[in-house]
Amino acid sequence: MPIHFDLADLQAFVAVAETGNFRKAAELVHISQPAFSRRIEKLEEALGVRLLDRNTRRVELTAVGREFARKSRSLLDELDATLLGIQEVAATRMGEVTVACVPSAAFYFLPQVIQRYHAEYPNIRVKILDASANEVLSAVARGEADFGLNFMGGAEADLEFKVIQEEPFVLACRRDHPLARRKSVAWRELKGHDFMTVARSSGNRLLLDLALAGVEDRPVCIYEAQHVLTLLGLVEAGLGVAAVPRLAMPPGEHPILASVALKDPVVTRRMGLIQRRGRSLSPAARHLYDMFEDLRRKRRTRSA
Incomplete structure (x- = not known):
């Protein structure tokens, strides 16, 4: 039987199967929504079956x-893995990982891992959603x-969380x-100082509030900001002190900012892959994920 569809049609179908939404799926494959709809229609006509039930609200x-x-997902992943496994082809392979x-x-x-990934797959675009x-x-x-780096996710039933570092x-x-x-x-010694923290909508604030719930004379904040980097700017301007994750502090010797350990209690957060x-994962995303896994193993070995 002659085949009247191509890989682009399969990719479009897999995208809508995973997202359940034509608009989001069209964005994933970088075409307009009308062009996306035509691909799905072409695929259904070629197969002679209905693959999707769709109305104005859902698919x-x-x-x-x-x-x-x-x-289809298995076929595309196998093809992608084969192409990435051929050294001559891998260097010219196109694609996107988010x-x-x-x-x-x-x-x-990110910088050290993405630099290594780009050296192996220079034409695969890495899209970073920093949020x-x-x-x-x-x-x-x-x-x-495709995956994420976060300090939240360990309590989510539908997400897998692998710790990279505790800080x-x-x-x-x-x-x-x-x-x-x-x-x-x-912590109780901060009560007499102008104290700043992130807003209640922040995941960092949630961690701090839970950890300090039983602390007497805990510091009362006089300034709130949405982002940790904003807090550091306020500290640098001399408006007070702030509790921030150690990773958020500038590396090396900063000319203005200093970092001091907090105790009673020591509050930590776990950064991990989710x-x-x-x-x-697609083969392209799997290769990048594996590079982060490699970083995770190296860090655990050094800390053992």
């Missing part, structure tokens, strides 16, 4: 569509990102601040 796979989606991550992870973890912890969770859960919250202050000369500071449970 659902038919029984035949579910089985065809599974086989990674969602919190800003501190984007700054600290809040809650937005990263949503992007991975909805399939808008403490530290006190950020100016070098000319009285606390800057201390090796460590207890991906949807039960969803296989």
